[in-house]
Amino acid sequence: MAGATDLISLSEIAELAGVQRPVVTTWRRRYPGFPAPAQTDRGRPLFKAREVVDWLVDTGRAERRSIEPDLRLHVLSCLALQTGMSSGVGRRRALTPEDLVSATTALICLHHLDDEPLRPDGFTDRHVVEALRERATEADWDNELLRSEIEALPPDAAWLAEVVDELIEAAWGTAQAYERVLAARHRFGVPRLYEDAVVPQLARLMVELSGVREHADLHGLVQVADPHAGTGDLLMAARHALGEHEPVMFAAEADPLLARLARRRLVVHGVSRGSWQLDIAAGRPSGSPTADVVLMRLPYQPAEARTDLDPFAELAELTRALAPGQTAVVFGPAELLVGALPPYRPAARSRNELLATGRVEAVVQLPGGIMPFRPGYQSALWVLRHEEAPEWQGRVLLADVSDRPLTDNVVENLVVDVATWRREGHRPDQHLRAYASQVRIADLTVPRRPLTARRPATLRDLTRDGRVTVAELADTEAELDRLADPRPRLRAHVGARDDIQRAPTKSIAALVRDGHLALLKGSRIAADHVGTDGHNPVIGPPELTAGARIGARRIDRALFAQRYPRARLTEPGDVLVTVTPRLRAYHDEPGFSVVDYPTRVLRILPDGRDRFTPRVLEVLVNAVQKQRPSGAVRVATRLADLQLPLLPPADVARLDALLAAVEARRNLARRELDLLDDLSRRAVAGLTDGTLTITEGPPPAGPTPP
Structure with missing residues (x-):
């Protein structure tokens, strides 16, 4: 593998590693060991593909068994795309994308039929192609499979035999290599290969x-x-x-x-x-x-x-x-x-x-x-x-x-x-x-x-008795009546101050240095590891900023322990924070949650408990207006740069009590809304499926019409 096909761009590295393009830029900036560009093409840095693959494997960002075949497929797809360009691999331009796919799969099939390497040691390029043609004639004399494709190889196509040999070895067999090629068929620029593919x-x-x-x-x-x-x-x-x-x-x-x-x-x-x-x-x-x-x-x-x-x-x-x-x-x-x-x-x-x-x-x-x-x-x-x-x-x-x-x-x-x-x-x-x-x-x-x-x-629908629904709705009505009973008056006990004294602030980074807070990273959880069933909730930007219900995404405990050995669950009282796509904090009262990157964890340390409680820390972070730090030209986007107000310990305790009372009242309101939604939904469902009817009686309670 040499020449232009040995070079890989930042976007191609992202595709090879299965990440977004900006992630590769971050790797390049953050990690000194990331390979240096081998050359540039009109200002675009190009890297040695082998060096990049080795770095991904050595840093645990890829498994060699899966990425090695992808590297060979990258080489082949680059060759296919370069055949239509004015510059590129020169002598290899004789193979069209269709020819390249046909030749690659024919070589894999030939290797399967005679179980011999496609490019034996000691053969010159011309001898390699001549030997391949002889083997094709012997293995496929009636040209049902591969003879014409291999006979059409140009005399200098020994490089392709070498690449296919490497692909077969990396994929652990001819069948796996063949399926790898077909799985990447959309990358060869031949629409009829993939337009009607069956998933x-x-x-x-x-x-x-x-x-x-x-x-x-x-x-x-x-x-x-x-x-x-x-x-x-x-x-x-x-x-x-x-x-x-x-x-x-x-x-x-x-x-x-x-x-x-x-x-x-x-x-x-x-x-x-x-x-x-x-x-x-x-x-x-x-x-x-x-x-x-x-x-x-x-x-x-x-x-x-x-x-x-x-x-x-x-x-x-x-x-x-x-x-x-x-x-x-x-x-x-x-x-x-x-x-x-x-x-x-x-x-x-x-x-x-x-x-x-x-x-x-x-x-x-x-x-x-x-x-x-x-x-x-x-x-x-x-x-x-x-x-x-x-x-x-x-x-x-x-x-x-x-x-x-x-x-x-x-x-x-x-x-x-x-x-x-x-x-x-x-x-x-x-x-x-x-x-x-x-x-x-x-x-x-x-x-x-x-x-x-x-x-x-469903079975539940067919066995549903209207009388059971009526009894359950009666329980719902009784709970709504209890929630409607007079509640204790809520008092904030706030008052105006004659002398306005703005609370001093300190950045999260400074609070971490002083031992008041700990700032912990989340984990990159693969989407296929998350489902609706599992032991631990997964909390990230969808829950914090997009309105997704906490606990809707979950992960199996054993899978989490096996695939993410360095990740840790939250502790009760941790505050989960994200700045993407906007700043938002959530107080994880029960704990034992999985934090999905880029969400991070703010944990209150013993020395910071007089300055913060979990509830107070949550509302203070959510109240931050992303101030501009002293001397900065732009507003802060890093979580560590955010400035948090430092309240007196007595005010922290009283604010925490107020927030607890507000949360209790909010939970009652949520419960009432859930019950009202359930009452209306089940009444409509019962009327439409014929299991319920509405009888004559006093009007339902509600606002008096004007």
Whole structure:
């Protein structure tokens, strides 16, 4: 790895390290050990990539096993982008971005087939390429996989073999290296590589809805077909779902680049060459009529072209070809698959005819953005299945998850809904489903009827008795009456002073130096480690400045201890402070919270207890107007520069008592507001679901109308 590809910019370092661009600038300014620039390009500093990676690993900001493959991918993506520039790597410009991706994946596949290094020791550059061509001819004599890509390598392409060797070694294998390349496909500047890529959650949903694993367990063999395979995302999802079972795969892809990528992907992942057939052609692959499972993506069309589109003729042909026990899962535009189609459109009639066949098992409306590079594309799934006497005769399952992300939990619940629906001996009318509702097909074939249904009731909803709700609301009313009783009068006991004496101030930094306060850093908590369940609350800028509820974000205790061994929980009475995006403090009375960077902790030390209490410190920080320190041109933005007033100890004690009384009254007000919200919400819900009614009686208490 040498030349221009060995150099990396600040923004590329940020992408490599998985941080924001300003973080790298901070590292460079704060840490003397950060690598110095190797050269500049029009004023832009460039660094040796190897030195940067070593620094990230040595300082604990990256793991070598994960960042080494990313470094090689950075090299490859730089080469791909430089091919279209007027300056760059010179002799390497003969490879276009498409050629580079094809050559890289072909070399990975060749390494997998003969298990030999791509650039052996002692070979000159020209001998390396000649040897690669000979090996390709021997390993792929019929040119199904890689022979043409390697024969097209220029004579001076030995550098690429060296980079791919390093990538395979860093990724711990050819399969992992291949997936690394495909995961970074958007960085190579070839849109057709990534525009229609299937995200893992969608691929898993389609595969598990197809029942491919159950079919293989039952019959010992399963045949899978994909008529629009792309780079093989759905085929690979089926391969992983099957575990030890060896599938037979039929696929087709009209784009030769994508088709050959998919072929190599299957081979690298251990699918034997005799158990798959991937045609470079449009339409259904040969042999697919016998497939037990069909995974199908309708080709993307822009919105203006979908007006006259009728995919249901192709789906009807697919449905007729299904033998008993066979399943097809189809992904396509929601506008056609679930939308309210006008009766004059041919697609409306074709859709109704397909519904009437009784082969449509389930229809699922998916969330927007399921195709990352087509964010405005709304999509849906159809599950087609042939059963001799289906349990769902005359009905279809409708599910709508368009209002939530397609998480693993949502996928699992959808699969359970459909799997129990199709199970032999199942009683659909007695099954509680998470997202799907059964609907009569006759009700869906009326004009302009969308294929959506109200989300099904949960077990709690179905067992809810109106009399129980009435009793619980009576308890709510009684608690509201108690809260409305006369309360003790609140007295602040403040008075005006004749001689105005402003309290002296001292910076937080000075208070820390004097031993009155301790200023502690928060921890950078990864977003995927935070959820709604867990032992410890996570508190940061969302809670302090954005109105998020304290305790809404949580982290598991064991995960926190394992992944953040240097981090510490708060102590009762700590004051959490952030200056980003604005200054805000919060008194963590119970403690045992995780502080999310850039939030920090102000802890009152024994020598500072006559100057501050946790409540007093919180309100004093929140009252600070970000003064300009003496001699400063700009207002203070650093927390340590903020000036806090120093009140007399007697005033501190009295202010703390006042704040405690105010907090108690505020808690009563919050409780009353929560009860009023709950009362109105449950009354409306009971009236709309038919479990409650409002009887005649005296008017509810409230303000007298004018």
